[in-house]
Amino acid sequence: MNYSHIKPIERPIRADRQGARRHYGVHPYFTRRPYNVVRDYITTYSKEGDRVLDPFGGSGVTAIEAFLENRVGIHNDINPLANFIANGIANLSFGDLSDYEATLISIAEACKQKINSVAKASSHELDQLKQAIKLPENVRLPKNADVDRYHELFSEKQLLSLAILKEAIDRLENRSARGGLLLAWSATLAKLNKTFLSAEGRAESRGGSSIFSIYRYKIAKDPVELPVWETFHERATNVLKAKMEIDQAIQLKKQTGGWMGQFESHAEDVEDLSFRFAGSIDYIFTDPPYGGHISYLDLSTLWNSWLELPVNNDTRQKELIVGGELNLTEELYVNKLFKSVHACLRMLKKDRWLSIVFQHWNPAYFEAILSSATESGAELKAAVSQVGDPIWSMHKKKNHSVLAGEMILTFQHTGTANKRRRRGKFDVCEAINAILENTHSNHVFGEYLFNKVIIEAWKKSAIPSLNMSREEFIDIIKHAGWHYDEENHYWAKDKPQIEMLFSHAS
Numbered sequence: 001m002n003y004s005h006i007k008p009i010e011r012p013i014r015a016d017r018q019g020a021r022r023h024y025g026v027h028p029y030f031t032r033r034p035y036n037v038v039r040d041y042i043t044t045y046s047k048e049g050d051r052v053l054d055p056f057g058g059s060g061v062t063a064i065e066a067f068l069e070n071r072v073g074i075h076n077d078i079n080p081l082a083n084f085i086a087n088g089i090a091n092l093s094f095g096d097l098s099d100y101e102a103t104l105i106s107i108a109e110a111c112k113q114k115i116n117s118v119a120k121a122s123s124h125e126l127d128q129l130k131q132a133i134k135l136p137e138n139v140r141l142p143k144n145a146d147v148d149r150y151h152e153l154f155s156e157k158q159l160l161s162l163a164i165l166k167e168a169i170d171r172l173e174n175r176s177a178r179g180g181l182l183l184a185w186s187a188t189l190a191k192l193n194k195t196f197l198s199a200e201g202r203a204e205s206r207g208g209s210s211i212f213s214i215y216r217y218k219i220a221k222d223p224v225e226l227p228v229w230e231t232f233h234e235r236a237t238n239v240l241k242a243k244m245e246i247d248q249a250i251q252l253k254k255q256t257g258g259w260m261g262q263f264e265s266h267a268e269d270v271e272d273l274s275f276r277f278a279g280s281i282d283y284i285f286t287d288p289p290y291g292g293h294i295s296y297l298d299l300s301t302l303w304n305s306w307l308e309l310p311v312n313n314d315t316r317q318k319e320l321i322v323g324g325e326l327n328l329t330e331e332l333y334v335n336k337l338f339k340s341v342h343a344c345l346r347m348l349k350k351d352r353w354l355s356i357v358f359q360h361w362n363p364a365y366f367e368a369i370l371s372s373a374t375e376s377g378a379e380l381k382a383a384v385s386q387v388g389d390p391i392w393s394m395h396k397k398k399n400h401s402v403l404a405g406e407m408i409l410t411f412q413h414t415g416t417a418n419k420r421r422r423r424g425k426f427d428v429c430e431a432i433n434a435i436l437e438n439t440h441s442n443h444v445f446g447e448y449l450f451n452k453v454i455i456e457a458w459k460k461s462a463i464p465s466l467n468m469s470r471e472e473f474i475d476i477i478k479h480a481g482w483h484y485d486e487e488n489h490y491w492a493k494d495k496p497q498i499e500m501l502f503s504h505a506s
Contacts, residue, residue, distance in 0.1 A: 001047040003351040008382035008410055009044055013037045015386070021245045022064065022092070025238040027085045027187040028212060029059035030294050033287055033357060037386065039065045041285050041408070045353040046071060049260060050282035055270045055344060056320070060086025062285045067093075067263040068249045074281070076266040076273055078318055080309030081300040083267055088183035090263040092243040093250060095176025100243055103177035104236050108229075110168045115161045115229045126156050133163045136306040142298040142325050145217035150305055153193045153217065161228040162192060166306070180243060184236040186303055191231050193302065194223040211299050269318045274343035281347040287357040287406075288320055288340060291333055291365060295324035334368045341372035348413045354378060357386075359406040359447065363466040366454050369409065370463075374418045378411035383455045387445040407451040426462030428453065432476050442493045443485065449477070 015034035018024045023035050038061050046052055048070040054062035055076045063073030067090060075086045118129070138151045151159060165185055172178035190196070190209050197220045198207040210218035253259045266273060289296065297304075297311050297319055304311055316326050320340065322333045344354055356369060370380065386406050435452050436444065450473070457463045474484075482491045 003045075003353065004412070006045060006353065009041060009408075010382050010384060012384055012386045013040050021238065022089055022242040023059070023061055026089060026235075026242050027059065027183060028190045028209075029082065029085060030212060030215075030296060030299065031287065032059050033061050035061055035065055038062055038285060039069065041355050041410075042066050042069055042071065042283065045285075045355070045410075046283035051277075051280060052283045052285070053277065053281045053347065054286045055273055055284070055340070055347075056286050056288045057086055057265075058082050058287065060089055063263060063265070064090055067261040068246070068253075070253055070259070070261050072262040072264070074264050074266070074277075076268060076270070078267055078269060078315055079296050079300055079304075080267070080307070080311060081303045082296075083265055084186065084303070084307060084309060085183070087265050088179060088186075089242065089246075090265075091176065091179050092239070092246050093263075095174065095180075097240065097243055097247060099174050100177045100180050100240055103172060103174055103181060104233075104240070107165075107168055107172075107181060107236075108233070111165055112229050114164050118157050118161050118164070119228070121157070126160060129160050130156070133160065133167065135159060135163055136308075139301065139305050141217055141301060142295070146219040147217065150301070153195065153219075153302065155194065155223070155225060158192045158225065158228065162189070162306075165228070165232060180239050181236060184239045185232060186307060187235040187238075188228075188232045189302055189306070191226055192228060194219045196220060196224055196226070198224050211302065215294050215299060217299075217302075270320075270340045270343045274346040277347040279347070279349060282349060282352050283354075284344050284348060285355045285357075286344070288337065290358065290360050291330070291362065292322040295319075295321055298324055330362075334364055337365060338368040338372040341369050342376045345373065345376035345378055345413055350413055350415045352413050353381075353410060354413065355408055355410045357406050357408050359451075361450075361470065363454060363457070363463045366458070367463040370458050373409075373411045377413060377415045377417045379414050379416075379418075380409060380458075381412050382408075382410040383451065384408045384410075385445070385448040385451045387447045407447075407454075424461035426457050426460045426465040428457075428465055428468065428473075429476050431456050432473075433480050436477070436480050436482065443488070443490045444482070445490045446477075449491070 013036065016036040017034050020035040023032060042052055042062070042065055051072045051074060052062065052066035053074040053076070057063055057075040057077040059082060060075050063075035063086060066073035075083070077083055121129070136150060138149050140149060141147060147153065169178060169181050169185055172181070190211070193209065195209045195211055195217055196207060197210065210216060250259055250261070253261070268276070297316055313326070316324065319328065320333065320336050321328055322330050341356070348354055354373070358366070358369060360366070373380065384407065386408060431453050432449065435449060453466065454463070457466055477491055481494045483494055485492045
């Protein structure tokens with residue numbers, strides 16, 4: 001494979017978010033890229049046997065897809081929860097499905113009746129049970145939580161039922177099945193707590209936690225207590241389906257050329273990781289945190305605490321976010337983002353490729369990525385806006401000025417560093433109008449438009465020219481003859497006056 005002759009992906013790939021059981025429905029996480037998009041990038045920019053890394057691995061989509069495509073999938077994240085999920089899914093490749101199924105039956109025999117009796121227990125009986133079973137440490141929650149302590153996130157019955165289940169899973173002898181069911185148990189925490197809110201007009205169990213919607217521990221006004229055993233069993237069934245899917249994928253490789261996939265996991269700061277893997281990585285696909293809103297370590301307390309996955313202040317200090325319990329500054333974030341991209345290029349072999357998924361209104365963040373890559377010997381080869389995904393954030397639905405979707409920036413490591421000047425001239429209004437005039441469609445996503453402007457400004461060394469408010473950006477689009485379609489979340493071209501007259505007449 002001649003890496004320097006690879007034709008870059010230059011068009012968006014339609015997201016298939018629910019197409020892989022191994023990622024959809026097994027365990028929730030804050031951000032997760034569509035598996036098929038990640039997989040297509042991996043198979044385009046690497047070959048079988050290559051070492052594929054995601055230094056901000058999250059729930060492990062990159063490393064798991066690389067592993068299943070006969071690469072060495074290397075996962076890294078400083079969040080213990082992210083590593084627990086990624087390792088848990090990858091480890092479903094071990095053991096026999098029949099053992100998993102048999103173990104689930106044995107857990108039902110040991111726990112189902114006990115859990116159902118907890119639901120009917122008196123206060124006195126609950127107090128007695130509390131003395132006899134191990135509960136998680138009652139740690140302090142982040143300052144912006146509605147309650148102070150961990151146990152307050154649960155009703156007594158939820159807390160005790162979850163403890164009964166975990167105790168039984170921890171005693172299982174079959175290591176593979178134990179890991180799979182612990183993954184399912186962990187997934188139930190997202191629904192069996194007081195931050196869970198049922199979706200209006202849907203089944204009571206269909207909904208989500210405030211942890212994943214407004215990114216803080218907000219207690220529901222009327223907390224829903226879902227049946228514990230049924231909620232766990234649903235997650236366990238999803239894990240079994242994921243296990244079956246992974247087994248089938250590996251078996252297909254064995255039948256069509258041989259199986260050689262490997263998976264490894266690390267929990268290091270990206271700069272430290274870059275010295276471990278200096279010059280040894282064939283492809284990097286990564287999705288670094290986008291700054292504010294999501295304090296991953298704080299929000300993972302729900303899982304990390306009960307799973308006894310400690311997080312200290314040193315780890316929090318290294319987190320690539322703005323805010324959080326340590327109130328990390330934006331200046332620190334931009335500096336870390338710049339160094340992280342440099343670290344990625346340090347790990348990448350010459351002529352190999354780096355893809356970074358990113359989206360943010362702040363142009364300084366893009367400049368940090370693009371400047372660091374260029375100065376570290378990489379050349380930008382493609383910038384693809386992945387927009388139009390049917391999964392829109394609640395913020396997108398409420399306010400069209402918020403960006404959704406993402407841009408995938410793909411670089412090739414040429415080894416030639418290029419220090420760019422930063423004072424070029426750029427007319428934002430002129431650029432937006434030019435892009436809209438050349439759009440061969442009557443609608444355009446705001447994310448696509450913003451991303452195109454970012455790249456045009458970068459080419460002219462003028463990203464600081466984009467330091468404008470969302471309102472100013474929106475006004476330029478409106479003055480160009482476009483209006484925002486609230487239902488479809490895109491900008492639509494205004495109808496010409498003569499056409500409007502005819503439509504009213506008819």
